[in-house]
Amino acid sequence: AQSVTQLDSHVSVSEGTPVLLRCNYSSSYSPSLFWYVQHPNKGLQLLLKYTSAATLVKGINGFEAEFKKSETSFHLTKPSAHMSDAAEYFCVVSLYNAGNMLTFGGGTRLMVKP
Amino acid sequence: GAGVSQSPSNKVTEKGKDVELRCDPISGHTALYWYRQRLGQGLEFLIYFQGNSAPDKSGLPSDRFSAERTGESVSTLTIQRTQQEDSAVYLCASSLDAAGKSYEQYFGPGTRLTVT
Numbered sequence: 001a002q003s004v005t006q007l008d009s010h011v012s013v014s015e016g017t018p019v020l021l022r023c024n025y026s027s028s029y030s031p032s033l034f035w036y037v038q039h040p041n042k043g044l045q046l047l048l049k050y051t052s053a054a055t056l057v058k059g060i061n062g063f064e065a066e067f068k069k070s071e072t073s074f075h076l077t078k079p080s081a082h083m084s085d086a087a088e089y090f091c092v093v094s095l096y097n098a099g100n101m102l103t104f105g106g107g108t109r110l111m112v113k114p
Numbered sequence: 115g116a117g118v119s120q121s122p123s124n125k126v127t128e129k130g131k132d133v134e135l136r137c138d139p140i141s142g143h144t145a146l147y148w149y150r151q152r153l154g155q156g157l158e159f160l161i162y163f164q165g166n167s168a169p170d171k172s173g174l175p176s177d178r179f180s181a182e183r184t185g186e187s188v189s190t191l192t193i194q195r196t197q198q199e200d201s202a203v204y205l206c207a208s209s210l211d212a213a214g215k216s217y218e219q220y221f222g223p224g225t226r227l228t229v230t
Contacts, residue, residue, distance in 0.1 A: 034218075044205070044221040090156055101147065101170065102207075102219060104156035 002027040002093050006105035014113045019063075019078040021108045023091030026072060033074045034092040034102070035065055044090070050074065061085070086112045118222035120206050126228045127196055135191045135225045139208030144186050147207045147219060150175075157205060163189060165211070196229045203227070 007022040025031060035047040048059025055067040065076045074091060091105040119138045127133050139146050144165045149157040159173040163183040174180070178196075183189040193200055203226050207219040 036221075043223045046218055049218065101159050101162055101173075102149070102157070103159070104149075106156045107154075 002031060002103050004091050004093050004103055004105035006089075006091050006108050008108050009106065010109045010111065012111040012113060013081045015083055016080050019076070019081045019085065019110065021076040021089050021091075021110065023074045023076065023105060024072055025074060025091070025093045027093055031093045033065075033067060034094070035059065035063070035074075035076050036090045036092055038088045038090065038107075040087070047076070047089075081110075081112045083112050083114065086110055118206055118208050118220050120204075120222040120225050122225060123223065124226045124228075126230060129198060129229055130195055132192065132194045133196055133227060135193075135204050135227070137189045137191070137206030137208075137222060139187070139189070139206070140220055142210070143208035143220075144211045145209045145217070145219075146183055146189050147209075148181055148189070148191050149205045149207065151203045151205060151224070153202070160191070160204075193227075196227075198229045201227055201229045 003026050005024045011021060013019055030052055033050040036044045037047050038044050047063050048057045048065055050057045050067045058064045063076055063078045065074050067074050087110060089108045089110055092102045094102045118140055121136045125133055146163045148160040150160055151157045161174055161181045162170040178194045181189060181191045191204060203224040205224045206222045209217040209219045
């Protein structure tokens, strides 16, 4: 079985300050991990993915995430928030031997203040 | 087409009616997934098709839900005798062959279902 916990349902930052969205996972096997972003009234977009290569993964729009097996974490970070980053972010785990079915965390709503 | 398309984009139906939702995956993608997203929540897996294999229906919440896929193309998700708790956004995703590797899933824009 696999599961994902996003530790914060809402995160609020000021524009230009760092962003940290926390995610912990549990999985019986080596998982693949993803972060997806969902802007209001728009579809889900992949930000980045970890598939057992480099543990520090760089994604689009300046986001990156670090896979830490010892902590079972995959936190998403960005050095400087932009107003356009305001959206819902989902941490996701999948197992290739489970048909790559995605298991989503509950989501974190990121708010960016001017 | 350029991406996954779904229709209709919005559907309002009365409790007890049947609804059919459609998904057109990216051409060449053999894997197709249906998910449900309730308001303010993450996505729940419903069903997964991979090529000509039997679908994985383990996420379907009740026998009122069913889905079909014609070969490696269009899929339809059918909800019979709709209930108010079925109100949600239904998302479809497709990916390359899922066997043995983890490929990115590309999501459609979703169908927003409202049961009154």
